[in-house]
Amino acid sequence: MQPQTLYDKLWSSHVVREDADGTALLYIDRHLVHEVTSPQAYEGLKLAGRKPWRVDSVVATADHNTPTRNWDEGIQDPVSRLQVETLDANMRSFGAKAYFPFLDGRQGIVHVIGPEQGATLPGMTVVCGDSHTSTHGAFAALAFGIGTSEVEHVLATQTLNMKKSRRMAVQVDGALGRGVTAKDVALAIIGTIGTAGGTGHAIEFGGAAVRSLSMEGRMTLCNMAIEAGARAGMVAVDDKTIDYVRGRTFAPKGDLWDRAVAYWRTLRSDEGAQFDRLVTLRAADIQPQVTWGTSPEMVGSVLGHVPDPRRIEDPVKRQSVERALQYMGLQPNMPITSIGIDKVFIGSCTNSRIEDLRAAAEVVKGRTVASGVKLAMVVPGSGPVKRQAESEGLDRVFRDAGFEWREPGCSMCLAMNDDRLEPGERCASTSNRNFEGRQGAGGRTHLVSPAMAAAAAIAGRFVDVRQL
Amino acid sequence: MEKFTILQGLVAPLDRANVDTDAIIPKQFLKSIKRSGFGPNLFDEWRYLDHGEPGMDPASRTPNPEFILNQPRYKGASILLARENFGCGSSREHAPWALMDFGFRAIVAPSYADIFFNNSFKNGLLPVILPSATVDRLFMETLATPGYQLTVDLVRQKVVAPGGQEFGFEIDAFRKHCLVEGLDEIGLTLQRADEIRAFEERHKAAQPWQFA
Numbered sequence: 001m002q003p004q005t006l007y008d009k010l011w012s013s014h015v016v017r018e019d020a021d022g023t024a025l026l027y028i029d030r031h032l033v034h035e036v037t038s039p040q041a042y043e044g045l046k047l048a049g050r051k052p053w054r055v056d057s058v059v060a061t062a063d064h065n066t067p068t069r070n071w072d073e074g075i076q077d078p079v080s081r082l083q084v085e086t087l088d089a090n091m092r093s094f095g096a097k098a099y100f101p102f103l104d105g106r107q108g109i110v111h112v113i114g115p116e117q118g119a120t121l122p123g124m125t126v127v128c129g130d131s132h133t134s135t136h137g138a139f140a141a142l143a144f145g146i147g148t149s150e151v152e153h154v155l156a157t158q159t160l161n162m163k164k165s166r167r168m169a170v171q172v173d174g175a176l177g178r179g180v181t182a183k184d185v186a187l188a189i190i191g192t193i194g195t196a197g198g199t200g201h202a203i204e205f206g207g208a209a210v211r212s213l214s215m216e217g218r219m220t221l222c223n224m225a226i227e228a229g230a231r232a233g234m235v236a237v238d239d240k241t242i243d244y245v246r247g248r249t250f251a252p253k254g255d256l257w258d259r260a261v262a263y264w265r266t267l268r269s270d271e272g273a274q275f276d277r278l279v280t281l282r283a284a285d286i287q288p289q290v291t292w293g294t295s296p297e298m299v300g301s302v303l304g305h306v307p308d309p310r311r312i313e314d315p316v317k318r319q320s321v322e323r324a325l326q327y328m329g330l331q332p333n334m335p336i337t338s339i340g341i342d343k344v345f346i347g348s349c350t351n352s353r354i355e356d357l358r359a360a361a362e363v364v365k366g367r368t369v370a371s372g373v374k375l376a377m378v379v380p381g382s383g384p385v386k387r388q389a390e391s392e393g394l395d396r397v398f399r400d401a402g403f404e405w406r407e408p409g410c411s412m413c414l415a416m417n418d419d420r421l422e423p424g425e426r427c428a429s430t431s432n433r434n435f436e437g438r439q440g441a442g443g444r445t446h447l448v449s450p451a452m453a454a455a456a457a458i459a460g461r462f463v464d465v466r467q468l
Numbered sequence: 469m470e471k472f473t474i475l476q477g478l479v480a481p482l483d484r485a486n487v488d489t490d491a492i493i494p495k496q497f498l499k500s501i502k503r504s505g506f507g508p509n510l511f512d513e514w515r516y517l518d519h520g521e522p523g524m525d526p527a528s529r530t531p532n533p534e535f536i537l538n539q540p541r542y543k544g545a546s547i548l549l550a551r552e553n554f555g556c557g558s559s560r561e562h563a564p565w566a567l568m569d570f571g572f573r574a575i576v577a578p579s580y581a582d583i584f585f586n587n588s589f590k591n592g593l594l595p596v597i598l599p600s601a602t603v604d605r606l607f608m609e610t611l612a613t614p615g616y617q618l619t620v621d622l623v624r625q626k627v628v629a630p631g632g633q634e635f636g637f638e639i640d641a642f643r644k645h646c647l648v649e650g651l652d653e654i655g656l657t658l659q660r661a662d663e664i665r666a667f668e669e670r671h672k673a674a675q676p677w678q679f680a
């Protein structure tokens with residue numbers, strides 16, 4: 001048989017049927033659901049008198065709208081509350097394998113809790129009405145975001161009509177330098193191939209630097225695949241994958257575990273498998289990254305400068321850089337380390353796992369947040385992450401330094417709840433999107449790693465975490 | 469879904485690359501549990517000078533006269549002319565819902581983000597792909613010609629300019645079929661229920677841990 005890529009294997013093991021033109025009906029194993037993109041889908045199901053095809057494929061939580069403090073007061077915003085209550089009601093009437101509602105101890109960001117509960121397993125197809133579903137590809141799952149019509153389609157039929165993507169390999173060779181994290185790798189890749197660089201492709205991340213990442217780091221990397229335009233990103237199975245999954249609530253047990261592991265070990269690209277596109281980066285070239293613009297591809301080393309649009313030849317590009325600098329309130333050629341900040345956000349499905357909080361805490365320990373910083377907040381990705389961090393005393397480290405320690409949720413990643421930037425405020429953020437207005441109308445977002453966000457909080461401006 | 473065969477309409481040019489879904493419909497409007505009513509908040513942060521929140525009366529807002537869709541000559545446009553990587557960012561289907569609620573039925577651009585592209589088809593909004601050079605030319609013509617209209621003929625897979633010049637475009641056969649016939653995709657798929665069930669049995673035998 002011809003050598004196959006990981007993506008080929010995941011794809012072909014889920015094809016129900018394929019038409020001559022390549023349109024396939026793909027079976028979906030895991031359907032993650034949250035409050036923002038599901039109400040219209042359940043409504044559609046109800047109106048058509050249809051039932052979910054396989055209730056035990058659904059794992060749900062409320063995360064986007066939920067507040068991150070004063071949980072005893074409930075959700076104050078009536079519109080947000082209605083959306084969360086609508087999910088509660090839909091879970092009651094349609095059912096799910098598991099539902100972690102607002103206030104539940106296992107509630108959290110949907111892409112944190114899937115792996116944490118063992119609801120994301122290698123070899124699965126995983127979908128969610130959320131573009132960062134690519135996160136779950138870290139487990140050698142075929143995971144991608146879908147729209148609400150597709151949420152309804154999966155609920156009703158357990159399948160999706162789709163065409164196979166092209167195959168792209170992103171190889172990061174060598175060893176990462178000190179202070180360089182998965183987030184920096186992700187941003188460096190996006191800086192190299194652009195936010196549309198992966199459009200139409202499924203990316204497999206490989207190379208020694210990727211292998212060296214923990215599962216948390218691989219999740220960060222796959223999470224950002226969508227910011228490179230690829231609906232899905234993935235990493236092959238190895239011992240780290242298996243060790244992470246072992247013993248989790250929904251992971252297989254006993255005999256089934258052994259059978260599963262034997263199969264999971266096959267989930268990697270065969271020797272000699274062909275990719276449509278190959279991109280190679282040298283880990284040693286990657287420095288801690290900071291975005292300076294309004295798209296994740298507008299990024300560079302913390303040691304660098306804000307670009308000068310006058311030196312860009314392509315008129316469309318020049319114009320978009322000019323616009324971005326204007327929105328961001330930055331001058332051409334200024335050093336990145338001269339940019340001062342107002343707020344710091346450590347959280348989101350990109351960087352809110354225990355390893356992220358440990359990395360940030362290590363920088364913060366024994367220091368204090370700079371006086372010019374109005375708010376520095378840590379929002380753990382889930383209830384279990386929060387409790388783990390507290391058992392390690394990380395909450396104390398953050399609080400002592402002047403950070404706020406919040407309840408889990410999406411929070412200021414997209415600012416649907418009360419956590420947001422005011423117009424003109426500048427934020428060092430561990431989230432994934434620096435679009436105009438993403439963290440609040442007029443807000444200015446710089447994407448960085450947790451360690452770099454922590455360092456910025458201490459210095460009051462961007463600094464190279466390696467020199468702190 | 470409403471059928472889409474041929475559309476003749478006024479063109480509005482949005483001359484920016486990488487227009488993201490946060491810009492198309494900002495997050496505060498995603499709190500709705502309905503599919504409709506997003507039109508007044510399409511491109512909210514660009515379109516108004518004041519900050520918008522759900523429930524505000526659009527008539528009480530201050531429009532930004534600079535923003536292209538606020539210019540009287542583009543009032544009633546049903547075709548949006550756009551740049552590369554249109555619709556990047558989140559998976560929110562509220563983006564095509566807002567574009568359609570505003571009155572757009574087709575977009576013409578050199579490229580789209582994958583999820584947005586998919587979501588558009590599911591709602592009868594046709595995202596046409598034309599080469600960059602052609603899109604450049606359409607931008608110039610639209611800006612130079614008040615009342616500039618295009619015809620998007622899905623059946624023949626052509627965009628027809630006022631002078632009669634035609635630009636062919638590619639489209640996936642299945643998607644075209646669903647649009648032209650206005651089909652309910654879920655109903656179509658459910659005609660394959662037996663095949664899905666048969667697959668499920670084989671899958672269960674191969675990966676029983678998934679069904680435990």
Ligand code: SF4
Binds near residue numbers: 064409431432
């Ligand atoms: S943390 Fe941000 S990117 Fe992740 S699911 Fe929530 S809103 Fe989306």
